[in-house]
Amino acid sequence: MVSANSDGSGVLRVAVDPEDLSDDVSTRFVISDELADVSMADWDKYYYPLAAYEPETDSPIPLYRTMWRHFVVPHLTEGDSSLMRVAFLHSRLSDRVKSEDVETIRCHENVPETDRKIVADVASQYDISTQLTPDSRDRTDLLAFCWMIAGLVPFFLDQVLSMLLRPLVALPEQADTIFVPAVGRFESMQPVIDRFDRDHVVLATPLTIVWYLKNPTPEMNAYDPIPANLLSTPRNIVRQLTFLKRVWTQEVRGRELATDLNDFFQREWGINSPRAIQHTVSQIYQADVFRRILVGIQIENSIERFGSKQVTTGTGSMLGRAILNAAERRGCTPYYIPHSVTAGHFAPIQSERIRFFPGTLAEHHLRKSVPDVGSQEEFDNMKPAGRPYLTDLRSWVDSNNPGEDIDDRLRVVIGTQTYDDSVRERFVSLAIAGLGRLDVPVRAIIKVHPGEDPEFYSDVKGTDSVTVTVTDANLWAELGAADLLLTVNSNIGIEAVLAGTPCVCINLWEPFILDMLYARHGPFPVLESEESVETFFSELRVEDLDSILNDEKAFVNKYFVLEEDTVQNVVDEMYRDLDERAH
Structure with missing residues (x-):
């Protein structure tokens, strides 16, 4: 095993965020930057094989089949322990080690345990020194x-x-x-x-x-x-x-599942990360x-x-x-x-x-x-089969007239969700900044998710042309009265279209917050960067909203069951199964 030169050359420094490292550190591996660069192709490369993976371990209750999403899918949280995070960071760190003259890896003190184990696995695989202490192999799992x-x-x-x-x-x-x-x-x-x-x-x-x-x-x-x-x-x-x-x-x-998973990682992607995989499984x-x-x-x-x-x-x-x-x-x-x-x-x-x-x-x-x-x-x-909720919404829209707005301002619903605070804050901030670029005054209504506290948004400020209110009122009524809906990736995008309101998605966090399938395959505008938010709203005209809505309506009518008795579809399927079993 080699050691770093006294002048610091050959040292790769690992940190969670760029500000954790001084400006004079040129050889760096910043975890947040690496994860921000993960593409949907990267996601699918690992997601589907891990979803389809069947462990060879013999168990009467299939742990992996039951729990796989619990420790496979990563989240936008510091210290997240997931198999896909292991795959992302291990492969990227390995690429850095192989492409540069790295002799030792040093972790900033804020690097979470999961990522430290990934560093230790990469260092072990390529015979590189680290300052990390040896694992206490059994005590952590035993206590947990x-x-x-x-x-x-x-x-x-x-x-x-x-x-x-x-x-x-x-x-x-x-x-x-x-x-x-x-x-x-x-x-x-x-x-x-x-x-x-x-x-x-x-x-x-x-x-x-x-x-x-x-x-x-x-x-x-x-x-x-x-x-x-x-x-x-x-x-x-x-x-x-x-x-x-x-x-x-x-x-x-016996660590059978972790061992089997590590063997699978090696076969599929050439990743040997026993410490990190075991740590993930132990969660x-x-x-x-x-x-x-x-x-x-x-x-x-x-x-x-x-x-x-x-x-x-x-x-x-x-x-x-x-x-x-x-x-x-x-x-x-x-x-x-x-x-x-x-x-x-x-x-x-x-x-x-x-x-x-x-x-x-x-x-x-x-x-x-x-x-x-x-x-x-x-x-x-x-x-x-369809959803009764959607057919009920259509019936409600047909029988309820939201009435005229009390003023001439464009009425925009900002539909929030129960994501991390940083995501919610940035989404709302971008939405309001984007609306401020329109050439008409805007009344922005922050419609909070049932799992949120409206107080979280109490300090949100508007602009000269955008007034902001926060509500947990009836969703259908708000959508029916709105001119536009903004969301990250919520179900309410479909509900809005059925209520006669076009939907625009603002999602800077994919693949860690995935676009809904309607946004991926449909004509729904998806804004994936601050620049795209600025450009979209700078160019948007109120008269464009009808065209957006018509395209979205055509897509929803094509791919969603809306006209049938959706409840009876489910019941009939279950009855057929019982009748076949009876014969």
Whole structure:
């Protein structure tokens, strides 16, 4: 192993941001700059292989299939630990080391642990010295796993309490279909349950004690929901504990998944990063993460209890994947009714589940952009059923006249989302600055996301030509009265078009914040830099908005199911499956 020259030549300095390094440091690797330079081609290069990856490790509960998005997809957060971040930074740092006369790598003190491990892996691969200390191999994972087990104690105690309460609760003997709505988003599945007239039960995933004492989704009460833990049995608890023991043996001690993943990285991309990959995998040792997997085991128990043939969930999160994987293991038909009214970037892999889409755009995207991904069976499982929410919006627009605006100002809705503070601040700032370049006065309404606090935007200032108000009022009413919508990548882009308002996206953060498929494939203007925001609004004329809207309407009408009975589309598909099973 070589060491750096005394004059500092041959030293590559690694920092998170440019300001972490003095101006006289010429040989530098700035993590934020490298990530900002990641393209969609880079993203797809790693995303789809990692999505389709099937580990060779033998486990009764497929950890990777359930959790892959949890530790594969990167985010715009400092210290983010994800497999794609490992791939991005390892490949770029390796390229720098190979192209320059690097003898040692030094990390700024602010470099997070994940990235330090990437540096250590690159240094080890190319026999370069670093100032990094050796890893404490086992202690971190051991402590994380122990803390996770401690955090799961309330979950197991709740099951014991549930078994004591069960004799007091009347339960159905049989149900062909199990509905598991997303807590807080029951309205996505509610119309289907209302129309579904065959034997079914509705399960709730919160703890039994939480469900009965706090009632987190009161709108579900009319459907006699059963907390999943209320169906637990001693045998089921043993299955859960056996699974956790296997995780301890195979992953905490044996590191089988991390080893298998590192082998996959080497085969696919020539990346050897065992420390960073292990650190990423170890992030799954969290009680809240594993509770979701254990709920999947609870769903298996429920399937056995009711003799069910179908399981339908309303979330595509880790919990939803655990539920659908459990259905597959028990030979049930798994259905997913998404909350989203459009489709984002996704991979149609790893499951035989049937997913109901708002139209044909998702299949169009996959066949056009990633033709080598997805089997014909998986494409057949992508059902363009439509969304009741969208058809309801169209009906609302037809029956409601927003009326005349109180003044002549252009009315613009700025639709915000629950991203990091820096993203939200920059988006709103760019939007207002862009609107200030129009040749007409503007009334900008910041429509906050339901998960946001309106106070966050209380200090936002307008300009001489742009007045700003903040609201959490009814979305449909705001869109119906608006002349233009600005968003990053929200569902409300489609809602705006249906309400008669053109949509423009401002997204400087792709691929870490991905454009929705409607923005990627449709005629929706997507502004990807400060310069493009300035140019677009400097050249925009009010009379151009009708042309933008007409193009967007034609696209939405082509790729979204809007005229059919969207609820009945879902119900009929489920009925067909039950009828085929009966014969």
